[in-house]
Amino acid sequence: MNIFVCVKQVIARDSLIRLNAAGKWIRDDGLTFEMNEPDSFALEEALRLKEKHGGDVAAITAGPARAASTIREALAKGADRGIHVEDDRYIEADTHATAQALAAAIALEPHDLILTGLQSDDAGFGQTGVILAELLGLPHATIIMEIDASGDRLRCKRELEAGWFQTVTLPQPALLTIQSGINKVRYATLMGIKRARRKPFRRYSPEDLGIGVPARQNVRRLYQPQQAKQTEFLRGSGRELAESLLAKLRFEARVL
């Protein structure tokens, strides 16, 4: 089975966020980056499917030069090869531009299954996978919690709202977006990290793929959200703070 897994590099969780000079994105300097967390579940699922059914796992990203380290992380965890569509514009790109890059690179090779995360932690579009499927003409299913690839058709457990699920089946090739928590992700081993250096790593520019990086969803302005409620911030520490909170809850909010 030829599996592609789409991984995005995002800023590390709990980073301090500062606006850039244009006020349209955040400043990159001084930040650390990591694999978008939902994508690590997708990668793990790809590795498990390969272990079960055989085949090849390619990790692919569209991103700036620094995103290569996220591909290397995927290789260290067990992906067989990496693909990087490299351009700085993918940092702020909209879903169409990103999906186009991924589609153009994947279309060059045989593909049975494409996995993506559900949502990126930075832009939070929750759409790139579905658009990628549409551009490649593939069927898709989203928010997947289990994959059975043993039959002709893929059988998947799809999460619905409020604790409901549904089984869906679809023909291959197909694209699935993976829900967090579907599996327990593995860590890279020292051996894995060493091996990763010798694994094939393919780089493309958008021009190599004959595509541009169009921007059709444009951020005009980025800003701090307004408070929906008047939050009363309690200060102090230890016992004093605890007592003042309990007093507020008893005598002001009257909920204790």
Place this chain on the structure above:
Amino acid sequence: MSVLVVTEQQSGRWHRMSFEVLAAGQQASQAMGSPLIAAVVGAGIESLAAEIASKQLSEVVALDHPALASYTPDGFAEALRQAIAHLQPELVLFPHTYQVRDLAPKLAASLDKPFVSDAVGIRFDDGKPVFVRQLFQGKLHADVTVEGGEPRFASVQSGAYRADSVVTSDTPATIRTLAVELDPSRIRTQTEAPYQEAKDSVDLSSAEIIVSVGRGIQDPGNIPQAEELAKALGAELAASRPICDNGWLPLDRQIGSSGQTVSPNLYLALGISGAIQHVVGMKGAKTIVAVNKDEGAPIFEIADYGIVGDLFDVVPALIEALEAEQ
């Protein structure tokens, strides 16, 4: 030219967000000076169409076809493409449900149009929509405009518009059934009936006080601290999704869009950032207290009382203060 709102139903029952998106549509139609059309998609949906026709709208279109009895991306996208070709709307609005996550990006991409997902608001500058979206997990908001012509596609976030603000009308809107042509053999996905896993063994919906832990709890070894606080307060213990994903607490203690919805008198959020998928499950709480070491955490946008600090300082102090009172 019109504003088209796509409602959602399942087996003859409305998704509650259908009315939220209708409220968004009514506001948009007024701001743009364009008539509002509501689409109902499914099989055997006459009574739903009649029900929604009592709202202030210019028209209800029913996309009724046996192949639309259960949702499939191929079937629903094709039906809506036909409706859009026919109605030529300038703006198409969806509620940001799980089904819309699955459908709308495909539909818009198939028409080579962008789709603005999960908007928390829509403003109009010179009659042109400016969408407000959350970025960086709600830490920042962005004003977003869309190029590429009409129709523009967007979905609105749960709770961003109030269902009870929908305006009704004395004279019902006209209902038009669009003849959708679908070839079932071109629907590639097959679906089975929805099911629930082991029925919730813990029902948190009647709890009066909930102590809820998020990833700020850092380690399963710290859960007992939160348990102790819950006990001292006579509260139930709950959690955000990553805690249940990790198996640190059972799934039936998860609050949010994929877990339980609660509205206790008091919700104490410990080390929870306040992602919308969590917030939809608890924002109905009467009083919300948030403890988070990041003052920019979006949970503070909905908290009544906030403590910017380390939960490992606050929790023991609270337990101590409660015990001292005994």
